[in-house]
Each structure stands twice: as structure tokens, then as C-alpha cells.
Amino acid sequence: MTRPLIELRNVEKRYGDVLALAGVSADIREGEFFSLLGPSGCGKTTLLRTIAGFEEPSSGDVFIDGRSMEGVPANQRPTNMVFQSYAIFPHLTVGQNVGFGLRRKGLARADLAREVAGALAMVGLGGYEDRASHALSGGQRQRVALARALILKPRVLLLDEPLSALDKKLREQMQVELRRLQRQVGITFILVTHDQEEALIMSDRIAVMFDGEIAQLDSPQALYRRPVSRRVAEFIGVMNFIDASVTGQGADGVAVEVAGLGRVTLPEAQCPGGVAGGAASVGIRPETMTILFDGAGTQGRVTEGSVEEVVYYGDMTYYDIRLDGVERPVTISMRNLVGRRVLERGERARVAWDAGSMVLFR
């Protein structure tokens, strides 16, 4: 097996008494789109800046390409960064900005111009060489920052919340475009973001960080379907938590008594956070439960409840339903298919659910 491109070995960073990174270990593979996802202050930006060389770890090691980065300053690392503010040099033209990193390579004028034109074309800004950089729009600045970093063909491109300054429409467009660009150039991207949707859309793998530690490192699907803790589950999408207690463990899985829903058996894979006896909870995503309209049948188990709240989104409707015997109401999302009516508050509803979409939390 080939060695991972970036190896983080127990990376710790202290600022005085504050522990910004509490021993982070992870492998990042060649050519993957990797995201560091977490709330503000979780250490994700510190970790990115440690990989870039702007911060020295207090202890632990960063390896890039099998080489320890200890004592290697940012200007000598095979990494380039796209900053949150884009950091476009305001006194230089677009072309001078993009070609800035090639200045030291001593290229002939024509070669330099060709490289710059190529990089600009790659980000969809062909012919922008002589534009003044302060006249660019937010999306264009972002593209210039990308071209400027990618022109050096780094081993790793580091992106620090690159889309947070853009409005919603442009952001969604750039998410798709960044992903396409990453596949096209084949360079490893490491993205820092606090937007779980953005991370899910773009990444091959995501490291969810809380309090300076990686809580879970997984593919988007695994992260969404099998979160290891309630905290991860809550941070990524919406999840309903129902009180439960572990009553036994057999060959086919863990026997769990779920309040109001009865006894279920959850295979090992549905207990990603491990199993402990006694009080626990199970999590179930809103879209994995179904409201049965007008006597429709199902293979799953069915329970009843009353509608407490209805939120209509156009394509979807979100219901808060108090299931009989369950303490807190659960959120259920239903697609508004043709001919399907929207329930009203106070109505009774039959809800189908399946133990296969449950996750056990300790």
C-alpha cells in the first residue's frame, strides 16, 4: 500500500493555557478532496495552518510525502493556500497576481504569460490578465486566488472557508465547480468549512472536529448514516433521538428497548460509537420515517402519533409528531408528491419506521 500524502501524528497546539489542537492524527490520501468540518473554534483552521506551515505544532508531527515538516517554513512546503479573504494583492493586476508565485522560477516572459493564461482559463477567467484586481467581484476574486495557488502545481491545496464570503446561489455554483476543478487537476484539496452541507457535497472524506479533536473521520455517507456520537449526528443534518436502554447482546446484534417503539435488534454496524449496557439513545433521521397516508401498507413497523407542528418548504414538508409513548416529538420529512396532502396540526398520523435506519448512541 502506498504511503498517504499527508500524515498527521498526534499534532498538538497550545496557545498559553488554551489547547487548540488536542492530539490530532489522520492520514490524507493522494488526490482526495478532504474536508475539516466543525463549529468555529474547534481547531480546524489551526490544523490547516499547521499543515501550511503558518503554525508550528507544540508537539506531534506533520509528514507530507513522507517527509517531516518540522522546521520547514510555509514558503518551502509543497502546499498552497486559498485564504478566506482571498488575499488578492490589490496593487497588482489579475495576471501579476496569478503569476506571483512563478516570479522566482525565472521563466521567460512568453512562458510566464502562457502559464498565467492557462491558469486563468482553467478557472474560467480567460483574458482577464490586465484587469485591475480591486475591480473584481467576490466570485472572480475567489477564482483568481485559486488560479494563483494552483499555478505552482502544489501537492496539496489548502482552502480556508473559501466560500463563506459568497452569497448562497454563487456558493452552490462554486461548490460544484471546485469539485470539478479538483477532479480535473487531481491535486489533493483540504477544505476547512463550518457548513456541513458544503462538506457533504464536495468531499471524498470528512473529518468532523470538536474541541481540537477529530470526533469522526469518514466518507460523507458513513458520516451521515452512522455518526459515532450524538454530537456528530446533531452537527450533520437533523436527527431524532429517542431514549432507549440496552438489554442484551447476542450474535445477531444488540438488543435495545426503545421507549414507545418497543424492542429492536441492532447489528454491530449500527452501533458505530460502541456499546455500553444500560441507558442509551437511538437516533433516526427524519427522512427514514414515513407517514402512511390513507391506510397505505408497509413492511416496516408502524406506530401512531399526533401532528404537533407542520413546516411547509414547497418540495418538502417537515412534521413534528408526538408518537405515543415517546417523550419528545420526532421530526419527519415527507416529499410533497403529486396528490399527497399536507397534514394539519392536531391530526392523528400513522408512522412507519424501520430498525435498519436506527443508530445506537451510548
Place this chain on the structure above:
Amino acid sequence: MRKRISGLGIYAVAYLVFLYLPVVLLPLFAFNDATIIAFPLSGFTTAWFGQLLEIEALHAAVVNSLWIGVTTAVLSTILGICAARASARFEFPAKRGIMGLIMLPLVLPEIIVAVALLVVLLQLGINLSAWTVILGHVLICTPFSIAILSSAFLNLDRSLEEAAYDLGETKWSTFRLITLPLVMPGIISSLLISFTISLDEFIIAFFLTGNEPTLPVYLWSQLRFPTKIPVVMALGTILLAASLILLTAAEYFRRRGVARSGAKDSGGFL
């Protein structure tokens, strides 16, 4: 609708008249064809300006003042760059106290600074010369330089420097290629303002100058001779014009710098 003249309006006008009428009188009498400074005016002449060209002691004073002004401007701007960058970029112990003490000469009465410096210099056995004046002027100009340059450095997005460093430049070439060009308007503004302050400064120059007086000191010495007052007026007019031009230029560069770094204008001296 009739506009009411408010009390505040009258106050504002009276204030401006009080502030600028004496200044306006300066060029008025500089071109007046009479040795006595009094109304009515007796006619237009440029003779006083012509006489300026013939006084050698005056020329020496002008050269002396220019030399002191330029040296002061360069020295205080260099000190200002160091202090402004340090205070904008780094946290260090007692930062507020240190910056406060550096800025103190801004509000300290000049006569106290001048006398204190004179006592110290005499105690140390240092002869008074242009350099002692420069010393005093650097002391009072540096706070102005820091104030101007601080806003230039604070407006500079730190990630610009990091980006250049990340793209392979060294710390020094980053400073030269990115930092310096972006704060250059602030540096020019600082040079011009320090130069102007030094050129006009009288008290410190009066106490610390040796036997080569600066222009303001020379002017003051000439006031003892009533017949020379129109010449002094003429010289004053030239100085006034020069100061106005320099300050306008300084403010122009400061504003351009703010616009260039894309920040909001947060005041300045003008």
C-alpha cells in the same frame, strides 16, 4: 421659507474668522508697499520678496531648516514604520504602556521637552548643533508618523503577507513586494507631515540650535528690527504656502492609501 441664522452658525463663522484672519493678513501685508504694518494699504509691491533673495543669513537658515526637516522626516518615518508595524502585528508585554509613552510627546508641552532636552544635552557635554535640533524634532515627529502609519498597517490584511510567503517569497521579499507598496502612501504622508512639522517648529529649535539658526528662529530674531517686518511677512507667506501644499499632498497620499487597501476611511489629521 426664511432661513434662520442659528447661534451655532454665528459661532462657527466667528471661530473661523478668528482662526484664519491673521493668516490672511500675512500675505496681504507681504505685498503692501509700506514698512509699517497698518491699514489702509498703500499699494502693491513684490519688493519684499526681492529683498529675501539678498539676505545671506536667511539663505543659510533656509538650507539649515531644509536639511533638518529632511533628516527629521526620514528618521521619524523609519522609527514610525518599525513601531507601527510592531503594534499592528504583534502582541508583547506592556504594549499599551509602551505605545502610550511613545505617543506622549504629542501632548507634552514643547517648552518642557525643549528645556529638558537642553539640560540633558548640556549635562552630557554635547555641543548644540543641527543634530541636536534633529534629535528634538524626531522626538515630536515620531508620534505623528506612528499615528499615520498605524492606520496604514492596520488596514493591511495580514493574509496578504501570508499569501506572498506561502507562494514562495521570503519574509524580506514579502515586505518589499507586498507590504511596502501597500503602505507607501502612508509613508509618503508621514514624510511630508514630519517635514512640515520640523520646518515650522520654533521652540525646540530655539533652545537646541547652535550658531546655525533654523528658519523660524531666524525669523524671530529679525522681528526686533521693525523695518524688516515686511520681509518677514513675505517669508512667512512663502512658508505658509509651502506648508499648505505639503499638508494637502500628505492627506492626498493618506486617502489614496486607504482607498488602495480597500478599507473604510477612519479619519486622519485633515
